[in-house]
Amino acid sequence: MPSPAADERPAAPLPMRVRPHLGESTETYIRRLAKANHLRPSALHAIACGPPNWTGKPRLDRLSTLTGHPADHLNLALTDAIVPRRRTTVTGQYQRLPRGTYLLYRAIRKDAEAGLSLRHLAQRHGVSRRTVRAALTAVMPPARERPSHYRKTPVIASVRHIIVPMITQDVSAKDIWKTLMDDHGISISFSTLNAYVRNQRTGYRGPTPPIC
Numbered sequence: 001m002p003s004p005a006a007d008e009r010p011a012a013p014l015p016m017r018v019r020p021h022l023g024e025s026t027e028t029y030i031r032r033l034a035k036a037n038h039l040r041p042s043a044l045h046a047i048a049c050g051p052p053n054w055t056g057k058p059r060l061d062r063l064s065t066l067t068g069h070p071a072d073h074l075n076l077a078l079t080d081a082i083v084p085r086r087r088t089t090v091t092g093q094y095q096r097l098p099r100g101t102y103l104l105y106r107a108i109r110k111d112a113e114a115g116l117s118l119r120h121l122a123q124r125h126g127v128s129r130r131t132v133r134a135a136l137t138a139v140m141p142p143a144r145e146r147p148s149h150y151r152k153t154p155v156i157a158s159v160r161h162i163i164v165p166m167i168t169q170d171v172s173a174k175d176i177w178k179t180l181m182d183d184h185g186i187s188i189s190f191s192t193l194n195a196y197v198r199n200q201r202t203g204y205r206g207p208t209p210p211i212c
């Protein structure tokens with residue numbers, strides 16, 4: 001993490017500029033950016049967040065300064081650059097789309113989250129790149145939540161085998177977060193991880209001392 005003395009210093013442009021892929025996540029972009037500039041992803045993430053919350057959500061203005069790309073371009077390319085509470089049109093309503101178009105847009109967005117490029121998305125779905133861009137930028141209502149028995153396994157469960165040994169070794173939550181990001185390419189909310197580590201340590205009982 002940056003030192004306290006660096007808290008007030010503004011972000012500076014990185015030597016190597018990396019163009020964001022349309023439809024990729026901010027964390028994926030930061031990892032590619034860090035690799036191109038020989039930085040640890042956790043360190044670059046912290047710089048993109050800025051003080052006081054180094055482990056929070058990267059700020060679009062700082063990311064723009066670091067990359068040299070306008071904030072508007074980053075917001076258009078990165079799926080989660082800005083996540084408002086409710087995405088609406090100027091009229092305050094979601095776009096009304098025919099069911100076929102709605103399902104197509106959802107499928108394109110799902111594949112975009114997997115990292116497919118604009119060209120590959122167009123080829124896979126048999127549409128033009130213009131249609132792909134429309135799918136990625138359309139203001140749509142959130143997908144209906146599935147019943148609880150269909151929910152995906154929480155991210156903590158998928159990395160528990162990595163986290164638990166570090167907890168027993170008394171590694172701090174911040175260092176665990178950095179290890180996941182730098183050594184395993186896993187991005188996880190620090191607040192979620194910190195709560196899990198705290199709960200595990202609260203319920204942890206050391207070995208019972210031998211009875212003399």
